[in-house]
Every structure is written in C-alpha cells, then in structure tokens.
Amino acid sequence: MKTTAKKINVAVAGATGYTGEELVRVLVRHPRARISYVSGKEDREVKIQEIFPYLRGKLDLECRPLSVDQAVEKSDLIFLSLPHTVSMQYVPQFLDAGKKVIDVSADYRLRDERIYEKFYKVPHKDAHNLKQAVYGLPETNREKIKSAHLVANPGCYPTGAILGLLPGVKQGLFEPASIRIDAKSGVTGAGRKADKALGFSEVNESFKAYKLFDHPHVPEIDQELSKAAKKEVSVVFVPHLLPLNRGILSTIYVNLKKKISTEGLIRVYQKFYAEEPFVKVYDTGLLPEIRNVAYTNFCDIGLRVDERKALAVIVTAIDNLDKGAAGQAVQNMNIMCGFEETDGF
Amino acid sequence: MKTTAKKINVAVAGATGYTGEELVRVLVRHPRARISYVSGKEDREVKIQEIFPYLRGKLDLECRPLSVDQAVEKSDLIFLSLPHTVSMQYVPQFLDAGKKVIDVSADYRLRDERIYEKFYKVPHKDAHNLKQAVYGLPETNREKIKSAHLVANPGCYPTGAILGLLPGVKQGLFEPASIRIDAKSGVTGAGRKADKALGFSEVNESFKAYKLFDHPHVPEIDQELSKAAKKEVSVVFVPHLLPLNRGILSTIYVNLKKKISTEGLIRVYQKFYAEEPFVKVYDTGLLPEIRNVAYTNFCDIGLRVDERKALAVIVTAIDNLDKGAAGQAVQNMNIMCGFEETDGF
Amino acid sequence: MKTTAKKINVAVAGATGYTGEELVRVLVRHPRARISYVSGKEDREVKIQEIFPYLRGKLDLECRPLSVDQAVEKSDLIFLSLPHTVSMQYVPQFLDAGKKVIDVSADYRLRDERIYEKFYKVPHKDAHNLKQAVYGLPETNREKIKSAHLVANPGCYPTGAILGLLPGVKQGLFEPASIRIDAKSGVTGAGRKADKALGFSEVNESFKAYKLFDHPHVPEIDQELSKAAKKEVSVVFVPHLLPLNRGILSTIYVNLKKKISTEGLIRVYQKFYAEEPFVKVYDTGLLPEIRNVAYTNFCDIGLRVDERKALAVIVTAIDNLDKGAAGQAVQNMNIMCGFEETDGF
C-alpha cells in the first residue's frame, strides 16, 4: 500500500552539482514532492538517471540546460542550485510566474547589497526581491519561512556556526568580541568542477586553512548573529579543507560573560533546541563527529565549559550537503508547503 | 498523511556491527517493518540511538546482549547479524519458536557440511535446519525465498561475483575453467572490531590482495555457479582490500565458448535481468563505479568482449553492506513477507 | 665514492611502532649513524627488514623484545620509543651504563612530577634523572641539548603549538590568556595498536574533536610557553583527529597587545627563526599545508593579522612523525653528537 497524499511538483535547477544531486537524492523519496523538472550543464541530451545511475527506477527525466519556461510549466516550486551571481538572474522570472523559490546560492542571503558586492565582487541585480527574501534557517525563522515566496537557503559554514552560537548569543551569555570559529569542511563544499587545487592527490593526505578572515560566509554569520544578539557581532572565522567528501565540523571558542557550568550551558542549549527536529545537543562528556551526521539533516552539538577560565568550547557537526545545503532546502520546502518538517528524511 | 499498512515487528541481533547498523538504518525507514528489538555486544546499558546518534527521533530501544526470549516475544522476524559459527547456536531456537529468520552470517549458505567445516574450521551444529535453509539471492531463488522460514543471506563477494556471471554461466557461454574473479572490497567488509591490521594508517594509502584461493567465499561462489551451470564450476578468486568504507568492485575474466559481440553479450545480460529491480546492466561503453552504488541496494554490471581473443571482462559493483549484506537481507524480508520488493529503498 | 666519516652506533628501542619505524627510516640513510640494535614487541624471531620490507638491502637486524644488555653492548646512543610510563623504567639503566638517551615518550618532558602524575595517572619513578633531562626542542634549547645525556623529545602537538607561538610570546606581543590552539592530527599520532576507535572505517570520512582541555600535551605547552614568557601561560587547546596518516596542522588564535601589521608580525617571526634549519615562516598571503611538510622535518608557519580586531591567526604545519617525533629526535642526536644539524634529512 502506498501513501496517497497529494504531491507537489518541484524543479531542481542545477541538478548535476553536488548540492543539486543531493536535492534530487533526498526529494526522490519524499512522500509529498515529485521531481518534475531538472536542469544541468550538460552538452549532450542525457537523462538524469544516466548521470546518477542510482536513480534508475525512481526517476526518469531529461536533464538539459535550464529553461525557465519549462520549469515554470512543470512545477509548483523551484530549487535553484546555481552558482552565486547566476541565481539572481533567474529568481525574478520564477517569482513573477507565481512560483515559490528556494535559492541555494548566496544571492539572497545578505540584506545589505553593499556587503554582497564587497564579498561577491559584482553588484546585486535584484534589490527588489532581496528585500522580501527570507533567510531560511528554520531554527530562527520558521514563522517567516511558512509564508515566504523566496527563501535564501543558508550557507553551509553559517549553518554550523550559527546553530552552535545561537542559544548563548540570544541570551547574552557570550562576549561577542571573543568568538572564534574554527571550521573544517569536506571537499564537496567547494562544488563539482575542474580545478587543479581540488584534484584528488592535492587534497588527499593533506589539510589546510584558507581565506583567513575573508570568506564570504563571514558577513552572513555576522548578520544573523547580530540579529540574534540585538547588537553588532563580528566573528573571527577560519575555514579549513578536510580530506573527506561530506561534513563540516566547527569548533567554536567563546568567553563567558556569566559564571555557568558545562551542565548549565548544556541545559540552556537543550532547552533552546528542545522542539527542533534536526538539532541535537549532546549530554555532558559527548562530542559530535562527522560520521554521525553524514547523510542526515541533523546538526549535532556538544560543548564543554572551563569555569576557571570562564570560557566554553562548542563543537557542531553537520553534513554540508544536507543541513548545510540540500537537506535544509527540503526542510524549508516542508515548512513553506505545510508538510511534516521531517518528511523525506 | 502517513501510510497505514500494517507493519511487522522485526528484531536485529548484532545491531552494532557494520552490517547490523546498516540493517537498522534501512529498516528504520521501511514502510512495512518496525524494529522492535535490537541486541549488541555492549558492556553497558545503552540505547541504540545513543550508539548511532542519527537514529534519534526515529528509534528508541535498549541495546543489550542477545536474549532469545525477548527477541521471540517482541518480533515476528529475526535478522541475525552474528559472527560465523555463533549464528547456528541461535537459529534453531528462533525457528522452534515459529519465527522467520534471515541469517546474515555464513552458517547456512553451504549445503555441504564438510565444506563448511573445511573453511570455517568448526563442525556444523545444525544440520537439520541447514537442509531447509534457502540461499537468499533473489535473482536465482525468489520463489523459494517466498515460502522460506530460514534464509541464508549470501556473502558480499559471492553476490557481486555470481550476479556478474549468472547469465553467461546459465546459458553456457563461458568456459567454466577460465573464470578469474579479481574482487576489491571496502573495509567495512571485515567487520567492526579491534584489529591492528585494520587500523586506519595500516589500510589508508595502501592496497593488497589477501587469502589467495582460500577465501571462505570461494565454495559459496562455486556452489551457486555449479547449480546454475548444471555442472561443476570452480572459480579462481582473489580478494583485495580497498582503502574506502563501502563497496565491492569485481573484475571478472572469462573465455567465451561462442562467438558473441559486446553488444550481443550485453543484450543477453539485459534480457536476463530485465525484471530485476536491483540489477542494472549498462549499455556499451559504460562501466560501473563504486560511488554509483554506495548506499544503494543496486548491483551495476558493465562488460566488454574482445572478439579476437574470444574473451569477456565483466565488471560488477555493489555496496558490500547493502546488496552484499543488509540491503539484500531486507530485500529477502520483502519477498518472504509479500511486501513490494523495493520497499525501504 | 662513499663518505668516510666515522659513524656512531645507535639503538632504537620500540622500532615497530609508527615513531620507531620512522626513526629507523630516517636513521638508515644517516651519514653519521649506524643502526646497531632494534627491539620491538614481536612474539616471533623476526628481522626488522621482514617487518618493513623497504629496509631490505639497507638493514639486517633481528628485532626482539628489548634487552638492555644487548642495547648497551651494541650502541653508543639509545632512542627510546616506548609507551609513556614504560620509558622511565629503562632510562636509568641506559644512563648508568654511560649511554646517551633520547626518550621519545612523555616521561621526562614535565619538570613537575605532580603534574606528570595528574596527567599520566602514575607516580613518576625516576625523579633523579627527570631533574637533568633536557627538553629537546632545538629552537629553544640548542645549547643545553649539546651537552645533554638525556633528552626528552617534545610531544607532537607541543612542537607545532610552541613553534607557532614562541616569537610572539617571547617578545610579549600576545595576550597570554587569549591563546586558543585548534590542532588537527593525522592518525599515526595515536600509535600502532589494535583499537576499535582507530579502525579504518571509524576514522575514514569522519572528523572529531577529543579530550577538550584535558589532553596530556597541555601542561607541556604551558610549561614551555611560561618559560618563554617568563610568566604563567595557560593555553586553551583542542585536538582533533584527521582522516590521514601523517601531519599536524595547528590554527592558533591570539589577541595582540601591541599594534602590528601582518607584515610586521611576519618580520618578527622570520627574524626569530632566521637561523633555524627546520622552521620556515611564509611570506604574506601564504599558508602552510600538511602535504608540504609530510615526510620532512620542517615546521612551516604562516600568519595573518586583523589589525582592526587586534588579533592574529597563526597556522603551523609539521609531520607528527618527523618534526613531531622521530625527525626531531634525530635532529637532537645531530646536536648532541656534533653532527651537521640537517644530516639525514
């Protein structure tokens, strides 16, 4: 016997990148969504199930360069998994056609166009829709996401960083100037592309920090934490490249404004996230590992306080392609469409 | 809306090994089965969702050493993911209690007790049930599996090897004496255990062959291919250890008894597997890769003929934990219980 | 033509662990040392070149359990690559026999026996020799190493951390209380042993923090930095386990006491290490990567200052088996014996 609830039709633009592929992988077993259109940068006529053979028997769709008309015709909601600066060329067209849009790129995450231009090196071309875009982090914005037409799906690093800091920042427990986020990401975070620096033997058996202070995810983290703190927060953020496919682990250092024990801070976090289906705060003595969240939409959080030094270390783990991208996008779809938030996971 | 079909209760004995964990991971989202009991070698009282944190919200069960009474009381069907030679101590008890059993160990795969003793170094202790056990490869034994009480789930290497040879062997296309199977497996195939030789830095950045000619999966392959060929087949089999978690790729060399082209042999294979939900034969020019089958129950097959030399090379890929173990076990459950064969995948 | 300088005879006790193996690998091509004795935990009579086949043609020695008498008889200098708490049972015997000793364990690194007992859970058994042991970090202690009889070879994490902080700490540029060391190590750092948690499939495709605040290398870092700062320094240190064989990358966050630019701080570091053969400070814009130091005795350092926030991030990379263990031990031997410090590298 099969479930009989009505399904919506969804399009995935950019289905052949890592995030697009993961969108398809998650959506193909979603009880309330049917993938009705996919596009990808392919120079030949090819079916999506030929590109990703594990889709055989589950999906049967041509995968061609993006056609706005066809996507509009065939679907109710569009996932845009396009490169930064490309997405904003298409979003207005889909919104004008009355479709709901979840944009997985960075184009609608930053409220301030000047900051966008500073970090992405091009002027923003869609200020109108930028204003009404909703930042798609359900743990902070669930109510707004419910009625949103355009959701800006958060970046992978910001998701792991913000969720690790939110309870303490909201309640004023941390010195804002003391926040250091040491983040480590698997290689799919860099996208599927021909790039010598991402070649197997360049990354394998190695590890490095990159873009010290300058990563375009920094203003996104600052924006959301400042909103939560109701004052300006400016974090120190250092990303690293891990020799593995999927996962981000963020080790976050904060100075404490108030005396609190490990158990006390864990209680604050557990209470804060008590109703969240995808955030889990570990008990004392336990810490997250990437293998526990890979291929899931979970964000796992563990922490420890050094009371003598009045500081805490908070560790969060996510799958960069799931809670850090495609999984969170599907969670947002679930919220926008009134489905169970855990549908498809 | 949720599906409302009645679910059966299933037990997973040995849930903390890699195969047991995968059984739980697959079953936890199965529409027709509810995990009602798990056991594992834990020296503390612990919940399964604490051992595997990604199960949170989906499963809430104590994981203790195996209690036959409790497993019998709580479940309709038992998956036994226990070490070889241990399984046969429990199978009779579950069968006597009227339960269906899917044994993932090697204890009921070999029809001939003497061969079992030769390769597993202990006498078989349950000759009675061995006689009625059904070898659980759906592609050859589907009808018998439907009514089986005890299914001997195939080994990982045999699954990849047999599926790659079956169509040609059945139709007498191959010289039986010419078969060479060069198989490469990920490390989860060796089980989750403390073993210096399986330590990360021993395996990582290395590769080796092992157990030349002597692997206990050889008699299993010979038994099933001989049955298919209706004459004795004795393969040459060399396993290797790949520095990755999941997957087996088997490269199989055969001499051809009849003149046939690549396209011709592919047609034979595609026809043979046309109705199989989990076997896919690639078109000319394409070959399987482990990444295309990892985390799926598929067996992908590609091949090429050298007509001048009258030989073929057949390449098969499976996930050793899915089609090679847990996935196939769930497929067997689906068949035994009259569910859709693809349920849960 | 071969070099004709006289060679000393050296023993390697514990030659079958990762560090012991690396000692042998480096020493076997050393122009001034001849390996004259090796021991290892082997339950059979075996030659070292059978355990490590790449030594064939270069070394021909039995590898048996440690015999103090034989090691004393055959060698002038002893490398002890034994587990913590075991080393101090042997060191007195070798010193009493008039041999020079380089102890690669942690037994003689901490000046304060109470701290040793707190972190290693056993009382120190050799207080007498502990007093005269020299901490073997050539960049701080070269003169003392020259005349030392017992060198305590530094820990792997401390080497990467101390070298990254030393110039700034010595010159009072950093707020001592602000130091956060986020260190990531390859798996050989945990030693060669049967341990389920270090199994390939547990570590591969994963990443985790461990021993928050409590790692026994913390007091070692504090001790050496306090000595350099001439006041108490107590760092925040979080180690992580990288899915690769060799290498440690440490990302170090410090608040600056004085206004200084990236270029200015790099100049301080480059001047400080100008004469060091194994420390390299990168120019502005460049950062170290593990692959650039693997299989070498180098410590590479890169850094960047955020002037507005008055902080710096310093990144160091070493090979945990070379500059973090065996390589540094050979460097110490070179210093103790009056050889070229770079001999053997």
Add this chain to the structure above:
Amino acid sequence: MKTTAKKINVAVAGATGYTGEELVRVLVRHPRARISYVSGKEDREVKIQEIFPYLRGKLDLECRPLSVDQAVEKSDLIFLSLPHTVSMQYVPQFLDAGKKVIDVSADYRLRDERIYEKFYKVPHKDAHNLKQAVYGLPETNREKIKSAHLVANPGCYPTGAILGLLPGVKQGLFEPASIRIDAKSGVTGAGRKADKALGFSEVNESFKAYKLFDHPHVPEIDQELSKAAKKEVSVVFVPHLLPLNRGILSTIYVNLKKKISTEGLIRVYQKFYAEEPFVKVYDTGLLPEIRNVAYTNFCDIGLRVDERKALAVIVTAIDNLDKGAAGQAVQNMNIMCGFEETDGF
C-alpha cells in the same frame, strides 16, 4: 664531512607535474647529481622551492617555461617529464647538443611507429631517434642502458606487469594467451591537472575500471614480453583507479605449461632477480602491499600456484612515481653514468 665525488649537472624539464616533482625530490639528495635547471608550466616567475616548499635549503632555482638553450648550457643530462607527443619535439634538440636524455614520456617506448600512432593518435615525429632509443627497464636492458644516449623510461603499468611476468615468460613457464593483468593505480598516475573526473570527491570512496583492453600501455607490455618470450605475447590488461596517491598493485593470472609448485616458482623468480637491487621476491605465504613500496624504488613480488588447476597468481607492487617513473629514471641515470645503481635511494 661531505662526500667529495664529482657531481654531474642534470636538468628536469616538466618539474611541476607529479613525476617531475618526484624526480626533483629524489635527485636533490643524490650524491652524484646536482639539479642545475628546472622548467615547468608556470605563468609567473617563481622559484622551484616556492612551488614545493619542502625543497627550501636544498635547492634554489628559477622555474620557467622550458628553454632548450638554457637547459643545454647548464646541464649534462636531461630528464624530460613532458606530456606524450610533446617530448619528441624536444628530444632531437638535446641529443643534437650532445646531451644524454632520459625521456619519461611514452614517445620513445614503442618500436613500431604505427602502433604509436594508433594509441597516441598522432604520427611519430622523430623516427630517427626512435630507432636508437633504449627501453629503460634495467632488469632486462642494463647493458644497453649503460651506453645509451636516449633512454625511454618505461610506463608505470608496464613496469609492474613486466617485472611480474618476466621470469616465467622468459623460461616458457606460462601459456602466453592466458595472461590476465588486473592492475590498480593511485591517482598521481593520471598526472597533475584540472580534470573534473579526477576531483577529490569523484575519486574518494570510489573505485572503477577504465580503458578496458585499450590502454596505451598494452602495446608496451606486449612488445617487451614478446621480446622476452621470443614469440608474440598479447596480454589482457584492465587498469583501475585506486583512491590513494601513490602505488600500483598488479594481480596477474597465468596458466602454467609445466607442473610446478608455489615454492618452485618462487625459486625461479628469486633466482632470476637475485642480483637485482630493486626487485624483491617474497617467500611463500607473503604478498606485497602498496604501503611497503610507497616512496621507494622497489618492486615487490609475491605469488601462489594452484597446482590442481595448473595456474599461478602473481602480485607485484611498485610506487608508480618511483619504480614506475621518476625512481626508475634515476636508476637509469645511475646506470648511464656509471654510478652505484642504488645511489640516491
């Protein structure tokens, strides 16, 4: 004290690829050679020790696009580590200038220009020098290499395959038509380049066969084995891509023409290679692993006979960058220049 033997000056053209880098890494500690010139595809003026920071203190050379004049002026012997079809544009110029040349590309390996054109898709442009090129496998051609002006350094797969078959093929022990070579190579074998298919996350956690029957190394293997057998040999060869950096393991299946035991065949092999400094044949029961040969110039060989089936499986392991490329090239230089054959290793 330093060695005082006179050193020759050598050039490495193409020093920034994986093989070129390994040439530099090996040569920089060679007692009889001094690297006097390097070239590489760099669009900026850069020193080789900035590209490969571990060379600091050991080498100080500009790395620019190849200038024949400068290479000729500065060096006595040239290593050409250029792409196939590019090498033959330069070789005549260096030979005409009176320099010895070791060509690491495939351009001078195949005696028959028509076969070259068939597999490399361009006509050969230097038939004159092709005739006098010596195939640089010391184990078969040492005498000719001694006086060669142009050495064609063997391919990586051919080295592992030929060394595994040579003793049996030469002595007529194997059925030539029965040879199947199942070879598995690390990723550096594909060269350092921007290629989506070689991206980390495409290769990591995966494994595949490629170029069934068609690999351009097939005619090279056939040519050399035919010469050894004194009759035509045409092997079946299937290469695979291993998710690791360095190493090739070849599993070779042969039918035996004569009755011989495992011990007997091992004796044949051990006798054949008794004087070879870089080939090691294992005793009964032992098999090579990639980790035992990585970063060495060794070829390790293990084998086992199935007497009942009259066949043998031979396993060989090499480092594709050393014995499979740069190491063998240096071994060839040692032979050409009258140095100790093991110098530099």
